[in-house]
Amino acid sequence: MPRPAPRTRLRTTLAVAAVTAALAALPAPTQAAPRVVSQAVAASPGDYCLEQCRDILPPGQNGNATFTDLLAFKALGVRPAHFSDTLKPYQDLVWNSQGITDDGLASYYDDSSFGVKPDDVASTVKPRSDVTIVRDKSRGIPHITGTTRLGTMFGAGYAGAQDRLFVMDVFRHLGRGQLTPFAGGAAANREFEQEFWRTAPYTEADLQRQFDDADELYGADGVKMQQDIQAWVDGVNHYIDTVGIAYPGEYVALGLDWPTPHWKVTDVVATAAVVAGIFGTGGGAEVTSALALLEAQAKYGVAQGTKVWESFRSQNDPEASTTVHNGTTFPYGTTGPNPAGRALPDRGSVTPEPEVVDQTVNKTATAKPAPKGAESLRGIFDGGLFPEGFGKKGMSNALLVSGAHTQSGNPIAVYGPQTGYFAPQLLLRQELQGPGVSSRGIAFAGLNFYTLIGRGADYSWSATSAGQDITDTFAVPLCEPNGGTPTKTSQYYVFRGQCVPIERLERHNAWYSSLGSSEPAGSYTLVALRTKYGIVTHRGTVGGKPVLFTKNRSTYGNEAGSALGFMQFNDPDKIHSAADFQKAAANIGYTFNWFYTDKNSIAYFNSGDNPVRADGADPNLPSWSSYEWQGWNPATNRATYTPQAQHPQVVNQDYLTSWNNKQAPGFSASDGQWGYNAVYRSQPLDDRIKAVIGNGQKFTRGKLVEAMEDAATVDLRGDQVLPYLLRVLESAPISDPAVADAVTKLTAWEQAGAHRKTPNASSKTYDNADAIRILDAWWPLLVPAEFKDLGPDLYGALVANLKIDERPSAQGSAFQSGWWGFVQRDLRKVLGDPVQAAQPVTYCGGGALAACRSVLTETLLAATKVPATTTYPATADCAAGDQFCADQIAHNLMGGITQDRIAWVNRPTYQQVVEFPAKRGDDVSNLAVGKTATASSYEKGWYNSPPAQAVDGKLDTRWASDWSDPQWLKVDLGNEQTVSRVVLRWEAAYAKGYRVEVSRDGSTWQQVYATTAGDGGVDVVRFGAVPARYVRVTGTQRATAYGYSLYELQVFRW
Structure with missing residues (x-):
């Protein structure tokens, strides 16, 4: 190896000296690490995928870096092993999916077979006598095998802590509304902490009750869940007790005490509440919806205004793409006209309930001390741990094709969840083997006692966020205990005829400046007002009478129970068929779309504790609190839920797709989901699958991956809306040269597939970059101009329910929420095309083609004059005007080691590619051995x-x-x-x-x-x-x- 130049040697020497000095400042280890045995071979249990199962999760398996590792990375740019080794194959598929073969998938997905090949064993650890953890050389994934069930769980806890301890700690603090005292007072931390607190505020007793109730609610399975979780907790604590000096360096950077406090079962429940509150819920936006209805009625009158509101609401738009498309309907969340239980607020009376009080800032407070030589880590968490809007996005998708349309005759699936992009990732990969457990896949950090999404011996499963309506808003009359006249500020409410006090939950948070978080010290108190009918979100009047508006989620107080379904997914004795899988999924209270495949079947099931509402209640708008859910017990917040048969589901449909779209005809979009209409991002998936089937071709794994990845770089606006915009513009000759040039560029881009993609990995310029820039500048001018007739009040109220655009950004997830369907439908009405959905008013140019064309022409011309520096403003990572960089995905820091930005792609974070050629009972032995x-x-x-x-x-x-x-x-x-x-x-x-x-x-x-x-x-x-x-x-x-x-x-x- 050549010697470095003198200057390089000097920098290297100084960097190493700094790392060494910092290391010397750390405490010595207190206990020895578990014994490591090299070159052992992990047992390979029955595996019927026969090397046809693959998966990928960027950026890498390893997520724990010591303080020395952090300093070394800052000084030398060297990441620890397995911190970023899956980032390149994940990204490179963008340019290499066309014509990809099954064999070619190995360059972009890892083999997810059970076990570890002998030459791929990196290490073997036995944290206790009944469990062995083998890590592979390829990716550092733990393969956990227990001779007892609880040994497997203990090993999962230990391995999970090895890979994600700091991330786990983040989530157990966030689940209690205490992120800022742990990770610092950055603005993003405060914002997300507040958002989550109003979603799931709990006392410690609340969390403990969820764990303690499991045996009563679920019998023997509940006892097993409790034992599994306790063994997992013990494994985490064993790691904390034995890791010594090799603990995550983020604790040092943030000035946190080590060892971190031992894990408790309530930490698991708190983490589960985060997952349920972010990814597994829906509804609860009835007040915002009601405000839009009031503005529509004020603008157009009650009758016409209601119809206008309904057209935007898109509750059951007949043009919406659905996962179930075989003609079966699943009615849910519908109501008749003017239901008796509706409690529409008086216009102008609604005010949000404050949730932050007693806020202080102390800029003169002394920062927590930091080790010498660590200045390179100054402010690494100043941006906070969660990006803006995290938790409001869902990007999971799924593509499954039945055996009737594959070359092999076996079903094929390409699917996975999107949980954002973090460094390290919120998810981790693992394999679990033991009595009653056989799985490989991913789990959330802090919940890896079961594999949440992955595969079993001869089946695989995945999920997308569903978001159906399991959260309702109630109008609760206020009262005074002495019989006085209540006001909006009253602190008592009416519960079943009694005047009772509102419960006040508080969380006092104080944060300090540190090496890792330079935000000045400060504090505040988070407040949540809780009633039997849920958390108070607003106050207002209905018919002049003061009320609380409360939000009640059916899974509030019951997040832990969904572990039962995940436990069954992991149990090979429980899952033998699609029907078994659907039965297990029905035990999950979170709102997810579940997908399943095995040798013979593909299947779908929508899970969620869907409450059975009282007759007369309105799921779209606030209902009076007297219209309680059927069977509701206010002490436990449990109620009667719709039975399994009424949930959207199907087995062996010709194909299945989901990109968080509408589940089935008749299954109402939740009050917070206004985008289930004629344009949704699942359509590019459908289009590509239909094209192959329609041409009489058969799918391979490679061909289905190609369909997924081709759709992953499509600009939904360019694909589904731009053709109609161009038709209106070209309905008469174009005289302006700038507009004509823009139309030419936009047409070429649309005809090329409307991709946001560079020609190769080394290029930083999109194909058709000018057209993309024009549309990006045009859309925010076009939409308000097209819908100008709504007026500012109604337009603003509608945008509060559905933002007009969600173009690509550093977060990766894009095109989930926007007005693309509204724009397209309105243009189709102008053009005289068929429109199935009701739209009482045509907005663009008042419905006149020439006038509409003028609106489009004027806004397009204005867009051509918008500087690229305005469309793509400068950020910390990107220069103003840099289109490609503005789109690039950035891994948000969840630790001290950053990742390189990658090309934008609309794709799940974790993704499986599976095709099972065999099932249990089939002879999969090597016929040649010994012959x-x-x-x-x-x-x-x-x-x-x-x-x-x-x-x-x-x-x-x-x-x-x-x-x-x-x-x-x-x-x-x-x-x-x-x-x-x-x-x-x-x-x-x-x-x-x-x-x-x-x-x-x-x-x-x-x-x-x-x-x-x-x-x-x-x-x-x-x-x-x-x-x-x-x-x-x-x-x-x-x-x-x-x-x-x-x-x-x-x-x-x-």
Whole structure:
């Protein structure tokens, strides 16, 4: 290795000195780490995916960096192992998905087979006697095998803490509304802490009750859940007690005490509340919806205004794309006209309930001391831990195709959840094996006692956020205990005829300046007012009478119970079919769309504790508190929920897609979801799948990945709305040169697929960059101009329910919420195209084509004059006007080690590609092992390598041929078998060119595969099932000067 230049050597020496000095300032380890045994082999349990399951999760498995690691990264730019090794393959698929083959997927997805291959074992740890944790060399993923169930859970807790302890600590603090005392008072931390506090404010007793009630509610399964969680907690605490000096450096950077306090079961419940409150809920926006209705009625009158509001509300738009599309309907959340329980607030009376009081700032307070030589870490968390708007986005998607439309006849799935992009990631990968547990996949940090999304022995599952309406707003009359006249500020409310006090929950948070967070010291008190009917969000009047508006979520106080469904997903004894999976998913109270695949089936089920509302209640708007949910128990907040059969579901539909879109016809969009209309981002997925099926083609795993990734770079506005904008503009000759030029560029981009994509990985300029810039500048001018007739009050009230755009940004997630469907539908009305959805008013140009064209022309011309520096303003990472950088995905800091920005892509964070060729009960054994093998030649003498060594089941013996072409190796299976797969495990002397042949009699041969581009390693050759007694591999071109050498020739039925 060449020596560094003198200046480089000096910088390196100083950096190392700084790291060494900082390390010396840290406390010494208190206990020894568990024994590490190298080169052990993890057991491989029954796996019926047969190397056809793959997955990817950027940026890497490792998420714990010591303080020394943080300093080394700042000084040298070196990240610890497995911190960023999946980032490049994840990103590179953007430019390499076209025409990708099944074999080519290995460059962009990891093998997610069970177990660890012997040559891929990095380490083995036994944190206690009944569990072994094997980490693979490839990605550092833990493969946890317990001889007892609780040993497996203990190991999961230990491994989870190894990979994500600091992230876990963030979530247990956030779940209590205490993020700022832990991570600092950055504005983003304060904002997200406040947002979550109003979603799920709890006392410690509330959290403990959820855990304690599990045995009463779920019987033996509840006891098992309690034992699993306690064992997991014990594993986390064992790591804390034994890690010594190698604990996460973020604790030092933030001036936090170490060791961090031991985990408790209530920390698990608090973390579950975060997941439920962010990803698994829906509804609760009835007040905002009501304010829009009031403005519509003020503008157009009660009757017409209500129709206008309904047209924007999109509760059951007949043009909305749905996951279930086989003609089945699933009515939910509907109501008749003017329901008796509706409690519409008086216009102008509504005020939000304050949630922050006693706020202070102390700019003169002394910062917490920091180790010497650590100045490079100053302010690493000044931006906060969560990006703006996190928790309001959902980007998960799913594509599943039934076996009727695949080459193999087995279903194929490409799916995964989107949880944002963080460094380290909020998710972690793992494998769990033990009594009643067999899974591999991902879990949230702090909840990895079960695999939440992943695969079992012969099935796989995934989810997208559903967001159906499980949260209602109630208008609760205020009262005075002495019988006096209540006002909006009264602190008592009417509950079932009694005047009772409002409960006040407080969380006093104080934060300090530190090395990692330079925000000045400060404090405030978070306040949540709680009633039996939920959390107070607003006050107002209804018919002149003062009321509270409260928000009640059906899973509030019951987040922990959903663990039952996840426990069953992980249990191979519970899941044998699509019906079993749907039954398990029905035990999950969170609002998710669940997807399942195995050898024979694809399936879908929508989970959630959907409350059965009282007759006369209005799910769209506030209802009087007297219209309680049926079967509701105010002490537990449990109620009667819609039965499993009424949830959207389907098995073996021709294909399934989801991108957080509408679930099924008749299944009402929640009051907070106004975008389920003619344009939704799931349509590019549907279009690509329909095109393949419509052309009579069959899917492979590669082809379905291609469909997903091609849709992932599409600008939804350019794909679904721009064609109509261009039709209006071109309805008459265009005279302005600037407009004509813009139309030409926009047309070329739309015809090219409306992608936001560079031509290759090295380019930083989009194809059709000018067209993209024009549309980005045009949209915020176009929408208010097109809908100008609404007036500012109504327009503002509607935008409060659905923002007009969500173009690509550093967060990755895009095109979930916007007015694209409203714009397209309005233009179709102007153009005279069919419109199924009701829209009582045509807005663009008052419905006149010429006038509408003028609106579009004027705003487009104005957009051409908007500087790129305005459309793409400067940020900390991007120069003003840098379009590509503005779109690039940035991994938000959840730790002290940053990640490089990656090209924008609209894709799940974690993603699986699966195709099961077999199921439990099928013979998946190697038919060739121990059978008779013969060859054209073999090495003798010192390197004796006879053909029998290629079928002995060992990976340290081999067959080797003479050093000439051609050569062959043949195995006699003993009798005729059905075969469809051959695996060749090459030694270094591999074949560049070879063919695989089968024969029933040993004399007549059928070629099933041939290549001239062999690259060694392990070749998995798949072909249509054929009867054969003999299998022969013939090498036609050596890749080296030696002969041909195979460790193993393996033959399989499946």
